[in-house]
Amino acid sequence: MKRSQESVPCKDICSGDREISRALRRSVAYIEAPDGLKQRIDRQILEALKKEEKMKKVKKEIGWKKLGIGVVAACLLVGTGCLAAGGMKYFMGSSSSRPDYTAFSDLEKAEADAGYQVNAVEAFDNGFAFRDITISEESLVNEAGKKEETQKGIHIGYEKDKEDVMLYIRRLYQQEQEDGGLEEEPAFDIIRQIGEVQAGFRQISNKFVPPDYELTEEDLKNMENPNFNLAYGSSEVEINTGLSVSWTQDGLRYELYGTDLSVDGEELLDMAETIITAG
Amino acid sequence: MPDMDEVRLVRSLKAGDRQAFDILYEAYKNMLLRMACLVSGSVEDAEDIVQETFVKCYLHIGSLKKDEGFQSWLFQILYRTAYTYTKKKKREIPDENAGMQEDATDGMTSLDHILHSEAQQMIHAAVSSLSFKHRAVVVLFYYNDIPVREIAKILGTTEGTVKSRLSAARKKLSEGLKQLEEGGGEYEKKSGICSL
Numbered sequence: 455m456k457r458s459q460e461s462v463p464c465k466d467i468c469s470g471d472r473e474i475s476r477a478l479r480r481s482v483a484y485i486e487a488p489d490g491l492k493q494r495i496d497r498q499i500l501e502a503l504k505k506e507e508k509m510k511k512v513k514k515e516i517g518w519k520k521l522g523i524g525v526v527a528a529c530l531l532v533g534t535g536c537l538a539a540g541g542m543k544y545f546m547g548s549s550s551s552r553p554d555y556t557a558f559s560d561l562e563k564a565e566a567d568a569g570y571q572v573n574a575v576e577a578f579d580n581g582f583a584f585r586d587i588t589i590s591e592e593s594l595v596n597e598a599g600k601k602e603e604t605q606k607g608i609h610i611g612y613e614k615d616k617e618d619v620m621l622y623i624r625r626l627y628q629q630e631q632e633d634g635g636l637e638e639e640p641a642f643d644i645i646r647q648i649g650e651v652q653a654g655f656r657q658i659s660n661k662f663v664p665p666d667y668e669l670t671e672e673d674l675k676n677m678e679n680p681n682f683n684l685a686y687g688s689s690e691v692e693i694n695t696g697l698s699v700s701w702t703q704d705g706l707r708y709e710l711y712g713t714d715l716s717v718d719g720e721e722l723l724d725m726a727e728t729i730i731t732a733g
Numbered sequence: 734m735p736d737m738d739e740v741r742l743v744r745s746l747k748a749g750d751r752q753a754f755d756i757l758y759e760a761y762k763n764m765l766l767r768m769a770c771l772v773s774g775s776v777e778d779a780e781d782i783v784q785e786t787f788v789k790c791y792l793h794i795g796s797l798k799k800d801e802g803f804q805s806w807l808f809q810i811l812y813r814t815a816y817t818y819t820k821k822k823k824r825e826i827p828d829e830n831a832g833m834q835e836d837a838t839d840g841m842t843s844l845d846h847i848l849h850s851e852a853q854q855m856i857h858a859a860v861s862s863l864s865f866k867h868r869a870v871v872v873l874f875y876y877n878d879i880p881v882r883e884i885a886k887i888l889g890t891t892e893g894t895v896k897s898r899l900s901a902a903r904k905k906l907s908e909g910l911k912q913l914e915e916g917g918g919e920y921e922k923k924s925g926i927c928s929l
Contacts, residue, residue, distance in 0.1 A: 474906060475875040481857055482770050482876075487762040491780055495758070495787045502792055 545627075546593050546601075553586035553611070561610075564589060568606040572623045572706060573733040578612070578725050580717065582619050585611040594627045603627045619712040619722075621729065626705055641680055644719045646727070653701040653726045655719040658683050662692040699726040704733075743800040746791075754791055757803075762787075764877075765811055771872045772815045774861050782818050786811045808877075808887045812869050819865060859906045867902040870895055 555564055558576040564587045565571050577583040588609040593601040607624040642654030660683045661673070669684075676682040683696070698711035699722050710726050717725075739760075745753035765786060769779035789810050797806050860868060866888075873884045881899070885892045 471875065471903070475878070477855075478771065478860070478872070478875050482767040485763070485767050485770055485776060485779075487766050487783070488780070491762070491766075491784060492755075492758060495784050495791075498784065498788045499791050502788065 546595050553588045555587040556585075558584040560587060564608055568608050570625055570706065572608060573703065573708075573729050574610055574621060574623075575728055575732050578728055580614070580721060580725065582612040582614040582617075582725065585613045585618075587611070592624050594629060603629065617712065617715055617717075619710060619715065619717075619725070622709040622711070624707050626702065626707055631705075644723060646723045648701075648727050648730045651701050651703050651730050653699050653723060653730065655697070655699045655723050657681065657719065658696040658698075660685070660692075660694050660696050660713070664689060664691070667691065697722055699723055701726065701730065703730060739803060740800045743794070743797065743803045746794050747797075747800075757790075758787060761807060765807070768808075768872055768876060769811060769815055771860060771876060772812070772865070772868055773819055774857075778818065778822065782811065782815045785814045785818070789814065805883060805887050808873070808879075809889070812888060816865060816869075863902055863905060867898050867905070870898040871902045871906070874899055 554567075555561070561572075561574060567589050588611070590607040590609060592605050592607040594603040595601055605625050605627070607622060610621040610623075612619045612621070642656050644655040646653050646655075658681050659676070659679075661676075662685050673684060677684065694713040696711060696713050697715050697717070697719065698709055699719075700707070700709045702708070708726075708729065710722060710729065712722075715722070739757070742753040742757050746757065762783070765783045766779050769782040769786075770776055773779050773782060786807070790807060797803060860871060863871060869888060870884060873879045873887060874881070879887070881892050881895050885895045888895065
């Protein structure tokens with residue numbers, strides 16, 4: 455294939471313009487692409503393809519994560535994980551945006567609805583007090599998207615000076631107990647032994663992004679940090695800090711959590727201790 | 734009439750044939766570099782523009798709907814890239830140097846140093862005095878011999894606009910060339926770029 459300026463058919467150029475045309479061509483005729491240009495192009499293409507591949511991989515991984523995260527905010531810190539055996543399995547949950555109960559005395563009704571009894575308090579020493587209770591539909595989902603076990607979760611909301619703390623409770627799934635629990639327990643920042651119960655505090659940086667969000671280099675770097683959580687699904691980019699204390703007690707999984715809280719890890723552990731010792 | 738070899742190469746490239754890309758690069762590298770040079774006025778900038786153009790070509794070849802329209806599509810990428818590049822570069826130029834980069838010039842300086850003949854410098858100075866949009870039309874029309882209808886498609890505008898820009902550019906080129914032939918002093922002061 456040969457490209458020639460003269461071979462291009464010309465219909466619009468009048469004879470008076472030919473002088474300009476010739477002069478213009480002569481002015482750049484000596485310019486030729488340097489040898490290194492192709493190498494630079496090839497290198498840039500390779501880098502772009504690598505980046506694209508890496509982003510696809512990360513998005514695929516996040517895609518699974520967001521199943522657990524996006525549906526119920528309560529699952530933000532506990533809703534993902536995989537079991538040691540039987541392939542990748544994830545926790546999913548969904549609930550109404552409106553609370554089911556607004557009086558602490560209705561806790562018994564919530565327990566009856568969920569089918570198990572929980573440890574909970576109406577208020578904490580630091581001022582957080584009961585607000586409402588929401589019941590959610592919870593399930594253990596396999597990689598094919600099939601629900602293998604279902605149950606109901608209880609979410610008890612507490613508030614103080616416009617800050618919210620949630621207590622999320624669910625039963626351990628049958629497979630969770632048989633297979634030895636989560637394959638990867640989260641790396642806790644602080645662990646406190648309270649009687650026979652071990653409670654762990656963890657702090658996570660959350661970044662919620664729109665579905666069409668393109669990951670930045672910084673995001674990719676942050677993804678390597680286990681305390682960074684990126685989830686697709688929000689209408690705009692939102693960043694917050696999640697704090698949680700989790701523990702297992704009497705066959706139930708508890709998670710006390712909140713975002714951008716003024717309380718620190720030790721104070722949240724104190725609140726957890728109040729719940730653990732309430733029974 | 735589209736080049737059938739080229740159409741075959743484009744199809745191969747769409748199928749992931751890297752060799753097809755290499756052949757297309759060889760066929761277009763100098764033409765694109767010269768076009769970019771005329772539009773940007775700098776050989777260094779032209780290399781960056783062409784590099785970006787070929788990278789976009791490789792990565793987005795799947796978005797080309799008609800394989801026969803490869804050349805127009807490639808020119809379109811080149812002009813959009815050049816436009817963005819020159820705009821960005823203009824923003825990065827400090828105010829104290831702005832005298833060399835007045836609105837109409839969009840960065841014409843480096844090429845002057847390597848243009849040898851007086852005629853070449855005249856043409857270059859006249860072209861450089863045009864705005865980017867007028868310069869793009871001039872290059873496609875005079876350098877590439879591309880018909881007005883096709884230029885309109887490449888630049889994403891109407892034939893009327895192309896004709897209007899071409900007419901204005903032709904007038905300005907004629908005036909510029911005339912001034913240069915008559916001595917060039919005034920023109921040199923106005924444009925701040927002519928090194929006659």
